[in-house]
Amino acid sequence: MPSTAVVFPFDLFGSAGAGAGARLLGDVVREIIDDTAQETRPSRADALRGKLRVKEAAFETLEQVRDWRKRGRSLARQVLKAGDFLLWFGGNHLSVLPVLDELGPDALVIQFDAHLDVYRFHDTTPELSHGNFLRLAGGPLPKLVNVGHRDLFLTPMEIAETFAATFPAPALAINPDRAAKALREMASAAGRVWIDLDCDALDPAYLPAVPEPLPFGLSPPVFLKLLDAAWSDKVAGFSVSEFEPGRDVRDTSLNLLGWLVEYVLLKKHEAGTTP
């Protein structure tokens, strides 16, 4: 089964500049493809040889922007229908909405995010934005589980309108194993699983290149533990959003995300090939 990376650099209605992050991650995959093609010594990347593709959506004309949600959905549909593993490199978090539209209500989405994107406070726009899109999606969304949020505003009742479960940062700090166990159970009960990483889920000390940083975020080792808990061959794809390279510090975030993308690809493609 091949993997297709879709670069979908949509970053209107929040986090302008995150589109450049989507394009950089596309370059990461292109580099993996080129390096693997040129390598003559045996390496783990052999599992990726001939298995990776990159598709890139342009947002240069008014028509391309106007149809963003439809275009995104049809790109996601093509890849998922073909049975490929889908890596979705989005601009802002809203750019992942077409994937959620396409996955539909039977899927489970494990969403790593500092925020719960259902905000409707005095200072949030009533229009569709990267901070409210889960509430205004206007269609049946997958079952959503948040991991790692640091929200201090929303009431439990309001959160429960959108999320089947949440694992806030303090709960993860106190007992990450309990969260890992619960995630493993939810993922194994689901028919299809999607992993959605909004980069601000990680602590800004490790991943500073985000437009809306919040402290007390996930450390990379805890993230790996929880990713492992959510992982199985039911994972249809992985999305990354809210990476704004203009805010990066000595490529710290790019290094972290580049490693993570390669790790996820190997996790997918080495499955069943190693003892």
Ligand SMILES: [Mn+2]
């Ligand atoms: Mn966020």
